[in-house]
Amino acid sequence: MITNYLAAHHLRLADLAGIAAVRFVIFSTVWFLLTGSEMKSWLVGIPAVFFAVGLSLYLSPPGCGKLSFVGGCFFIPFFLRQSFLSGIDVMRRTLSPQRLINPGLVSYTTTLPPGAPLIFFVNTISLLPGTLSADLQGNTVTIHTIDQDLPIWTNIQNLEGRIAVLFNQHEPKENNL
Amino acid sequence: MSFIHIAFALILLLAIAAGLFRILAGPTAADRMMAAQLFGTCGVAIMLLLAEGMESPVLLDIALVFAILAAMATITFVRRAWHSSENVGEMNENT
Amino acid sequence: MRILNDIGLLFIGIGMLFFISGTIGLLRFPDIYTRLHAMTKADNVGLGLLVLGLSCQADSWQTVARLIFIWILVLIASSASCHLVARSALQKNIQPWSRP
Numbered sequence: 001m002i003t004n005y006l007a008a009h010h011l012r013l014a015d016l017a018g019i020a021a022v023r024f025v026i027f028s029t030v031w032f033l034l035t036g037s038e039m040k041s042w043l044v045g046i047p048a049v050f051f052a053v054g055l056s057l058y059l060s061p062p063g064c065g066k067l068s069f070v071g072g073c074f075f076i077p078f079f080l081r082q083s084f085l086s087g088i089d090v091m092r093r094t095l096s097p098q099r100l101i102n103p104g105l106v107s108y109t110t111t112l113p114p115g116a117p118l119i120f121f122v123n124t125i126s127l128l129p130g131t132l133s134a135d136l137q138g139n140t141v142t143i144h145t146i147d148q149d150l151p152i153w154t155n156i157q158n159l160e161g162r163i164a165v166l167f168n169q170h171e172p173k174e175n176n177l
Numbered sequence: 178m179s180f181i182h183i184a185f186a187l188i189l190l191l192a193i194a195a196g197l198f199r200i201l202a203g204p205t206a207a208d209r210m211m212a213a214q215l216f217g218t219c220g221v222a223i224m225l226l227l228a229e230g231m232e233s234p235v236l237l238d239i240a241l242v243f244a245i246l247a248a249m250a251t252i253t254f255v256r257r258a259w260h261s262s263e264n265v266g267e268m269n270e271n272t
Numbered sequence: 273m274r275i276l277n278d279i280g281l282l283f284i285g286i287g288m289l290f291f292i293s294g295t296i297g298l299l300r301f302p303d304i305y306t307r308l309h310a311m312t313k314a315d316n317v318g319l320g321l322l323v324l325g326l327s328c329q330a331d332s333w334q335t336v337a338r339l340i341f342i343w344i345l346v347l348i349a350s351s352a353s354c355h356l357v358a359r360s361a362l363q364k365n366i367q368p369w370s371r372p
Contacts (some may be wrong), residue, residue, distance in 0.1 A: 185288055188288055190292075192291050199299060199307075205366065207360065210357065211307060212298065214353060215295065217349075218291075218311075218315040218318075220344065222318065222319055222322050225322060225326055225339065226284075229326055237335070244342055247349055248353060251349075251353035251357065252353060264289075272285065
């Protein structure tokens with residue numbers, strides 16, 4: 001079973017062990033956050049973490065998008081700032097006496113590869129000012145905008161570039177260490 | 178006890194109560210479901226406020242469960258309820 | 273610590289304003305898509321500020337981590353459900369409201 005899995009995803013056993021170990025640490029941290037310092041909880045926790053690692057290797061096999069640490073450091077402040085601005089934007093439109101909206105649909109074709117980067121892109125669009133992802137066909141995203149006068153195109157391209165950096169799409173060779 | 182947190186929780190409860198009007202008005206099933214989604218986010222927020230206001234950290238766990246259940250509810254609604262009701266309609270038209 | 277507590281209350285108070293504007297949007301906006309805009313964005317920012325405020329008042333880093341974890345869960349959940357609702361609405365040919 002393991003040999004089939006390795007062949008299917010072009011992996012060596014050592015790589016797989018490394019990836020599984022990283023996920024093991026992540027899921028253990030989540031379990032620790034959920035249950036606190038109670039030692040007895042690990043009686044359920046250890047099997048649950050093993051199960052989660054197995055399930056995650058099955059459902060999201062390695063190679064469908066590696067996060068870059070530096071990219072993440074740049075992305076998180078950008079995301080927090082943008083989502084705060086989107087909240088302000090919505091608040092302004094809901095509270096103003098006139099109807100400050102001019103909605104419309106826009107189609108955008110992205111160059112991001114399918115898998116994690118694309119899903120991340122589609123979900124982040126909904127949290128940015130004035131845009132909401134309404135459909136995904138192949139690599140074309142239908143975006144509903146609350147105001148057609150906003151610079152949607154520029155914002156989306158900016159987001160796309162940042163996600164490409166986050167998932168190492170521009171310099172794929174640098175992260176193979 | 179911190180009364181200001183509980184007062185904030187009451188404000189959120191009022192926000193939910195106002196959202197109930199959307200359930201009455203509709204017009205589509207999804208509009209009604211969105212009011213239920215509002216319960217999800219506001220419910221999590223109320224639990225967090227009460228956890229601090231009443232000094233019972235157990236409520237944080239309830240907030241976690243609310244967060245997960247709200248997502249499940251909407252996804253189930255979209256995948257099962259909203260689409261299958263349409264499919265039933267189509268089948269009736271075909272037969 | 274007293275000051276940190278007050279700053280926390282300030283953040284929570286601002287968060288409440290976002291929640292209220294989300295509900296107003298849900299009641300006031302003309303169609304399902306614009307209502308989704310109001311709900312998803314305003315409520316997520318509201319919850320984010322609430323988490324920030326409560327983190328200022330929390331007594332252990334573990335509570336802070338838990339609060340942030342809850343926020344991230346709600347973020348993922350609401351953006352995914354928002355996309356699913358909007359997509360089904362489009363597939364059902366519910367036309368977006370547009371300026372006459």
